[in-house]
Amino acid sequence: MNILMIGCGKMGGALLKSWIKSGDDYTIVDPGLESAPDGAKLVKSKADLADSRFDVIVVAIKPQMIDDILPAYSDMLIEDGYLLSIAAGCSIARLKKAFDDQPVVRVMPNLPAAIGQGVSGICPGPDAGDAHVTHARALMEHAGSVVVLDDEDALDRFTAIAGSGPGYVFELARTYVAAAMELGFEEAEAREMVLGTLAGTVAMAKQGDEPLEELRDSVTSKNGTTAAGLDALNGGGDLDRLLQAATRAAYDRAVEMR
């Protein structure tokens, strides 16, 4: 497939590193890039593309630029092609309006896509065909796992959990490291212990499908150290309330941005 990516900054560049393995041909338009990313062709502006046509056009510019920049590319898609947008908070209706009503698939990647371990939500527009969804899914699977969502409300809920999720996890890790330092460890030691514990625990949970409560209970002896820690952490349900408030706030913000 012949794929055009408009904008190749932090997220576009991260995805491209994984996508290059797909065997598709990539052309990038980005006026700010000095050199072409490995395996892709770089042009500085639409004028450099002459009358080229593409199977897929990927929108990876900032959402506020879309209405101005996207319409100029609407004649560059082949007849069965589609637009794949990673722009946060830019609705399918807005994308179709800026792109001559052609088929759209909206995607929300998250940051670990940069190392091939992301979780991406895919939301097909009303006239996106099975072939478009299958291709978008295969592309995103190069960057991690994929959840196909029924509508844009589900994509906003996905954003509140997985799109914003790396922010919550970094913050959790930061406070965990700070707590380890409070107990007397140096920062480097604390970071090693906390990130190692998080990574190992998550890897174990992913190996099987035991309920998370069972896994938690399997490391919690009655009156032991973990029981004491867990009682202080969530004995009164404070952690449940905090995470519900965090994900609800992120979802409400996504709805406001629609």
Ligand SMILES: NC(=O)c1ccc[n+]([C@@H]2O[C@H](COP(=O)([O-])OP(=O)(O)OC[C@H]3O[C@@H](n4cnc5c(N)ncnc54)[C@H](OP(=O)(O)O)[C@@H]3O)[C@@H](O)[C@H]2O)c1
């Ligand atoms: N970063 C994330 O974690 C994340 C997660 C999910 C979704 N997204 C979405 O991904 C999109 C890109 O975000 P980002 O964080 O990657 O932003 P970014 O780093 O600013 O990337 C945007 C790129 O577009 C370039 N650009 C500016 N004008 C252009 C034009 N006329 N034609 C082509 N390219 C142009 C920019 O160049 P200059 O820098 O020179 O202006 C920049 O390299 C956004 O819509 C965002 O909502 C990002």
